[in-house]
Amino acid sequence: MSLNALTGTRIREHRARSGLRQAELARAAGVSASYLNLIEHNRRRVAGDVLGRIAAALDMTPEALAGVDEADTGAALREAAAAGGVAAELDRAEEFAGRYPGWAALVAAQNRRIRQLEQAVEALSDRMSQDPHLSAGLHELLSAATSVRSTAAILADTADIEPEWRARFERNLAEDTARLANGAEALVGYLDGVAAQETGIASPQEELESWLAAQGWHLPALEAGGDPGALADSITELASRAARQMARDWLEGYAQDARALPLAPFLAALRRDGPDPGRLAGRFGADPARVFRRLATLPPEAGQIGLVVCDGSGTLVFRKPLPGFALPRFGAACPLWPLYEALSRPGQPVQGRVAMAGRLASAFDSWAWGRIDHPQGFAGPGVLRAYMLLVPARGDGPPGRAIGTSCRICPHEDCAARREPSITGEGAGA
CATH class of the missing domain: 1.10.287 (Helix Hairpins)
Structure with a gap:
């Protein structure tokens, strides 16, 4: 059990509310009154059997007296302060949570509620503009x-x-x-x-992505050499014929990627070299696009990895989200994403750090790559696609390029690439 510097303060406050004198509590807990006095004034640490006896005398749990939940509440208070841009006493968050647990819980709950409402506004705005x-x-x-x-x-x-x-x-x-x-x-x-309906599935692409998310984006059956066609036929969650066809095509590609980049050596290379698709492509002699896709299908223990794919029109054709990196459901995405830089520069790698706009900006390391295929030969049209890989930013460094989800809900008011004003009102500068 982690100890809190205000354990003694809590003991004193609970004793006073219980109507016990210090000597009475000391006697019930089997300690001297002078020792209890030192504890109550946070001049002596208390734990183990002594804390247990004091808690029993006050009809409480040792965890409640030790304030083991206050670290989480303190973190929530610091998050609320950062999101609101308030110059609060961040170093005293745990002290506030210990002295006023009810008020601290209320502030933390209101901050969570504000974030939920902001996400609802984002989703409804996206829907209203494009549905x-x-x-x-x-x-x-x-x-x-x-x-x-x-x-x-x-x-x-x-x-x-x-x-x-x-x-x-x-x-x-x-x-x-x-x-x-x-x-x-x-x-x-x-x-x-x-x-x-939080799922709100409105397209075959969303049907497929919803099913993949439910599988954790990793399919052991195909890793073991299973038949992608049989797996596609067994997916009862896909209601539309278009979604089933997209699933069949996607699973066939998954199986090919798994054969070309077997899981065990690929995970070993990832641990050794990190998630840079260029390094991994060079190590395995593989096409970078295949490495991008493979990284998005690793088991959850490989770490948080997001992937976004767009076609030549800029439309997002595949979305594996990452916590903190919001993806538009219907409308156009932020034009400052490295994804679109790679789209305009096929064959040239794009790497850097980005900071997603929001009440609490989230930093990500990103790699992007664009390519042109000619599936019908040189006489046919070129098919352009771009890939963007995302992982939570590692290590210290500058925040990177400020980006958003889409212009309608982006708070960066002075963005040079803005298409339209944000509906969320007052925002932070880019």
Whole structure:
């Protein structure tokens, strides 16, 4: 059990709340009153059997008196201060948590709630700007509202309409208002469904990525030489035919990568050389793109590794997320990602550190690589893809290039590459 410098303070406060005198608690715990006095004033450390006897006399657990949860609460308080940009006394976070555990827990809980709400805003913003279903629903509402307004204006401004035409306009008005009400109800139901379903799977790509995430992005059956086609046919979680076809193609590529870069020697090289795809490609004589993909399919114990792949249009066609590095679901990503630098420079490696914008900026080491394939020969079109590998930043160093998720929710207001203002309001400078 880790000890806290304020254990004695907690003992004194709990004793006072229990109505015990110092001598009474000392007698119940089997220690002298003078020794207990030193403990209560944090001049003597207390642990083991003595702490247990004091805790029993106060009808508490030793863990509660030792404040073993305060380190986590203190970390949460420091996170809240950093996120809010407040010049708080960070070195006294544990002391605050020890003296006022209720208030400390409230601050920590509110900080977590703020972060959850920010993530919800990001997700809803992404959806509102790009979701085709939402766009169609809003178009239907606007169309019905425009028709209602036009019909109502005719009826209001024209006093001598023939009864037959008035009846026709009134019938149109009734139909359009019903369409408006039905459209609004359907849209509200759709948005409620989005809020209730965290998965919110809306495309075959998301179906596949959701299934891969549930497997931990690592498939032992294919590592052992299993049949990718049979595995694809057995995936009942993929509802659409398109998702099943994408899974079949992706699993076939996984099997080829696993054969070319066997797991055991690849993990050994990763431990020796680190995650640099160029070094690993050179060691195994492999194509860098294959190394990027292979790094994204390693077992979880290999460490946190994220991968983003885009095609020639810049559209993200594969997303293995990493904690702290938010990926847009529908819209365009940040144009400052190294991924797009590699897309514009096929065959040239891009390496550096990036800092993802947010209340608590997260730093990542990144490697990116672009390539052009000609699957139909030189006479056919070139197929361009770019890969970006991400790992949590290791060691000290500058924060690196400031990037975001997408312009709509990026707080870097003075970014030279910004396409549109952020909807999140006031933000930090880049």
